[in-house]
Amino acid sequence: MRHGKAEILEDRCIDCGECARACRHNAIIPQTSSFTEFSEFKYTVALVSPVLYGQFRKEVLPSTILAGVRKIGFDDACDVACASEAVSAAIDEHLASYRGPLPLLSPFCPTIVRLIQARYPSLIDLLVPIDSPMEIAAREVRNKKMKELGLRRDEIGVIYLTPCPAKMVAIKYPPRKRDSHIDGAIAISDIYRPLLSAISEVNDGGHEAEESVTGMGLGWPVLGGQVSSLRAENSLAVGGLGDVERILDEIEHGRLGDIQFVECHACAQGCCGGPLTVGDPYVSRGTILSLVARFGEAPCQDRGKIRELYQKRYFSLPGKISSRPFAPLDRDIGKAIEKRKRIQETHEGLPQINCGACGAPTCLSFAEDVVLGRALLEDCVVVTAKQARTTADAPSGPAGDPQALTL
C-alpha cells in the first residue's frame, strides 16, 4: 500500500488473485473481457467448466445452466467436463509409460505453473506435458462448429467462463510459446446476475434422463478431483499457495519420490473456490460432489480411443516451459549481497510484528522496500514513535523527571 492505494510489483505477480480476494472493499478487480469485445465474431461459444455448476443450488442441473448461458448472448455453450475426463485418461497413459524422476506435477493451475517458473525452476520438467481440458475442449468445439456451420476459424469466438484471473492470463500469454485456442475469458462473477435470471426463465428441460453432461471430469474443479479420476495409486492433491510451496520445497529437497502425481491448486478448495467465483467455496464443492455422485459415474470417453489419440500426441503440449525468476536485488552480485545485508540490518531494527501499518505485508518486505528506495524508514509507526520519544527525552533533565513532560 502506498498513499492509500494498493500497488502491485508486476514482476513478482503470479496472478493468484489473492489480492482481489483479500481486499475488503473490493477495490481490486482483475481485468477480464466483456461481451462487447466479442461482437466481431459471427458465432460465439462459451466454454463452461463445472465450476459454474457449483455456483447454483444443486437442483439446478448442468443442462439448465448451459441453456441459461445460451440465453444470455452466446450462440452455444460447451461443457469442459468431458474434455477433463479425456485429459485424465491421457495422464494415465503418460504415467504408465513415464520413466523419469517423480513425482510429476499437474500443470493445470496457471498460478502454480508461474510459481514453479519463478521459484522452483528445477521442477519445470516435472510438469506433465499434457494440454489443459479448456484448450482441448476449445480446439474440439471450434473444429466442430467450423464443419457444422461452414465458418472460418476466425469467425468463431471461443470464450472461457473463468473462475480466476490466472486462467485469463494463461489464455493471453500461454507459458509455452504457442497460441491459445481460446479467444478470451469472462469472469464467472461478471455473468452471474444475468445468468441467474436467464436460468429462472429456462423451461426446465433438464431432466436427469436428458442430462447431456456426464463423466468423471465433473469433479475436476474440486481439490482432489484430478487425482480421484486417475488410476495412479500414489498421488496427492494440494490446495492453497502456502501448502503448495511447502510440498514443492519437499520435492525440491528430493523427497516424495515415491509419489507418482501431485495435483496442485493455488486456491485451497481448487478451482471451485477461485477468486472470480460467486458461491462459497465449500458449498460449491458440495454441489459439485453431489453432481459427481449423480452423473460422474458414467464415463463419456472411450479409453481405447484416448490411448490411440495419446499415442498420436493429440494431447501433447509443444515446446518447453522456460524459467522466469523474479528479478534479483541487483544485477551485480556484489551489490546484491550488500543490499541483502542492508535489508537484514534494517529488518533487525524493526519491531518484526508484521502489523502492516506501513503498507508492506511484512517487516522483512518493508526492510526491502526501504533498502530499494520504495519506502522511508519513518513509514514504520513503531520506529517513528520510538524516535519521537528519544527526541522528547533528550533535551530534558534526568530520565523520569516530571518537569520535563510539562515542556
Added chain:
Amino acid sequence: MPSEPLFWQRFNICGRDFVDAGKASITIKGILREIGIHPSLIRRASIASYEAEMNVVLYASQGTMELRVTPKDIRVTVEDEGPGIPDIALAMQEGYSTASDEIREMGFGAGMGLSNIKKNADAFSIHSVVGKGTILEITFRL
C-alpha cells in the same frame, strides 16, 4: 582496500523439532534467490543445507547453521551438539545409517544424507568428536 561484500546470517536449529525442520534451508534458498544466484546452484545449495539441517534435527540436541555469501562463494557451516560420528569414512558411504526405526518410519535415515551433501557441494569438510558434536563446512563456488 575495501572489504569484499559479504552476507552473513546464523540460524538456530532445534533437535527433534519436526515442526520447524527444514525452515532454515528454505530461508537460505530464498536469500540466494534474492541475491540472484543461478537456479542450479541454488538447488545444490538447498539440497545440501536441507540434508545437513535434517541431520541436526534427527540426531542432535541442537545446532546452528551459518550462511556466508561473497561474490566468490557460498559457505554453509553447520555445527551441532550431538552424538558425533565415530567412523566418518563409514558414515560417508551411501546407504550406511545409524537411524532408529522411528526416524526411518518418518521417511528419513536412508543413509544418503552425507553423501548427498558431498555430491552437491564443491568442497566439503567434516569434523566430529564423539559425545560432543559435529561440524560440517559446505562450500559452493560461484
